[in-house]
Amino acid sequence: FERKKHIRFFTRILQILPSRYAILDTSRLTVAFFALSGLGVLDALDAIPDKDKQEIIEWIYTLQVVGNKAKSSAFNCVFNCRDIIYFSFCYTESMETTNNYDCSHIAMTYTGLASLLILGDDLRRVNKHACLEGIKALQLPDGSFKSSYDGSENDMRFIYCACCVCTMLDDFSAINQATATNFIMKSLCHDGAFGQGPGHESHGGSTYCACASLQLMGRLTTTLSPKQLKRLEYWCISRQRNGFNGRPHKDDDTCYSFWVGASLKILGIFDLVDFKENENFVLSTQDIIVGGFAKWPQINPDALHSYMGVCGLALMSLHSLQPVDPTLNISERARLHMQTLHEQWAVARKHKEAVSRVRTKS
């Protein structure tokens, strides 16, 4: 395990990228998240100088989009990508603050908030109300979420992003959990796992999004019957060959060591994984010259597979990696920071309520 090279790989991503990444320009924040969270899981955030960390935090906040009530029938929110995709947001009565190309994206909102938590930010400058209104505006009558207000695909990935955002902001009021759960259950396939939507083939990525979303909503074991849980566990553990694949009869792929591995963690049966075979496969996709991990052995490493490779190994507590939270896909350390913020918000909320009660009485 080439720890030092992986640290260099992720720090390089934050500085400069090869031209083949140009197509990811609109999701630049997600690429930054892979690098930042990768360094977090490698316990190497110190590799970013404090000044640069602050600059990244400032950059993320510049991506907070101000939506426009006048232009939309509902609040247009979420972190966006102006030069690119933004990470989220809000609504204002004034037209001047927005332009037609400032749209937000739910995945950027999730990775933007996650990156701020990883960097130790207190989320004080996040417009939580607008962010939640933005999430609410993206839910469709069938319970699924689209990714941006102006229209996009709607599937399991964006339900997952919505659940992560609401978890990070400690407020699930923006999600109609009953319809979201209904959409997830309608996406349960005949073979026991989840597709991206009703009628779609079961897939490791959508199965992860479904399991994690149900877990984040606190509905996993109350929604799935014991028989459905058993079938889901069987499907997930059957994805291991050496590493994991995402569907039956497909090749192993590094990212599924996390997607399926984390699903098994959420289901509480991760101990059934053959750690040695899984580790050997992930390490076979490691680039021992420039660092990082690829989808398969002997091809170029990329940001996503490097991050998922490191997280897949972290789930097995190998190579002194930081523990990863399987539902939010951030380090346990970042999740604990989030919890501390939530406790502070709860104290502040109680204080505010007490003050307003005293004022009402007097």
Ligand SMILES: [Zn+2]
């Ligand atoms: Zn993959």
